[in-house]
Amino acid sequence: MIVKQIWTANAYRNFNYLIACEQTGEALAVDPLDHEKCLQAAREQGWNITQILNTHEHRDHTGGNDALVRSTGAKILAHKNAKDTIPGMARGLSAGDVIKVGKTVELEALDTPGHTMSHVCLLSHTDQPALFSGDTLFNAGAGNCHNGGHPAELYKTFSEQLVKLPASVSIYPGHDYIQNNLRFTLNREPDNRLAQELLDKLADQDPNRAFVSTLDVEREVNTFFRLSSGSVIAELRKSFPDLPDQPDPRTVFLKLRELRNSW
Numbered sequence: 001m002i003v004k005q006i007w008t009a010n011a012y013r014n015f016n017y018l019i020a021c022e023q024t025g026e027a028l029a030v031d032p033l034d035h036e037k038c039l040q041a042a043r044e045q046g047w048n049i050t051q052i053l054n055t056h057e058h059r060d061h062t063g064g065n066d067a068l069v070r071s072t073g074a075k076i077l078a079h080k081n082a083k084d085t086i087p088g089m090a091r092g093l094s095a096g097d098v099i100k101v102g103k104t105v106e107l108e109a110l111d112t113p114g115h116t117m118s119h120v121c122l123l124s125h126t127d128q129p130a131l132f133s134g135d136t137l138f139n140a141g142a143g144n145c146h147n148g149g150h151p152a153e154l155y156k157t158f159s160e161q162l163v164k165l166p167a168s169v170s171i172y173p174g175h176d177y178i179q180n181n182l183r184f185t186l187n188r189e190p191d192n193r194l195a196q197e198l199l200d201k202l203a204d205q206d207p208n209r210a211f212v213s214t215l216d217v218e219r220e221v222n223t224f225f226r227l228s229s230g231s232v233i234a235e236l237r238k239s240f241p242d243l244p245d246q247p248d249p250r251t252v253f254l255k256l257r258e259l260r261n262s263w
């Protein structure tokens, strides 16, 4: 499996992806908003885009579909419940469905509601696993829920699915938000040294060659995985004085999600 991360350089800071089979050159485009950049990257590599995967129905993820279908004839895949919101869907995905790309690549669909209620993430079945996490999991952050989502569902997705993935899984999110998110981590957990080190290291990162984190790293620097951290809870209590000594992780997650909205 070859992964090409494509930085759109747009105001929403979207990342698009091409996932290719090295034997056949067939490629799947993930959320190809910048269809021209995706096509150009495929051309440069000698790849054929045969499938488009939309992680969810938001326009900044689906807006390139029409043009890319016109120039490649690629089939559109997305969550089965997105069929009324994503025009031209050829295949609706349920949890556990496998998407093949060429001869060598297998991607498993995870049903990951929260950011929207018809969101999928893709998990590669490869030696070095990779997660294409759309707007569910960002580097050092979590998706918002104010455009068709539900924070309690997002918590369930994190606690029942994402935390259980292999620690070594590479994270490929739908947007480049890492710097802002690390600042939020430090706002919530001022003594998180790893978050500070990473923020310093990425101060002048070129998003064309973006840092790729792993779940292991996320567990250290992503507040939404640090629900039992003493300093996260102590800091949270300043905003929510009624918080018990050992609040349940769901409560912590929901309060963090709420604070992140206004931060």
Ligand SMILES: [Zn+2]
Pocket (backbone or CB within 6 Å): 056, 058, 115, 135
């Ligand atoms: Zn979105």
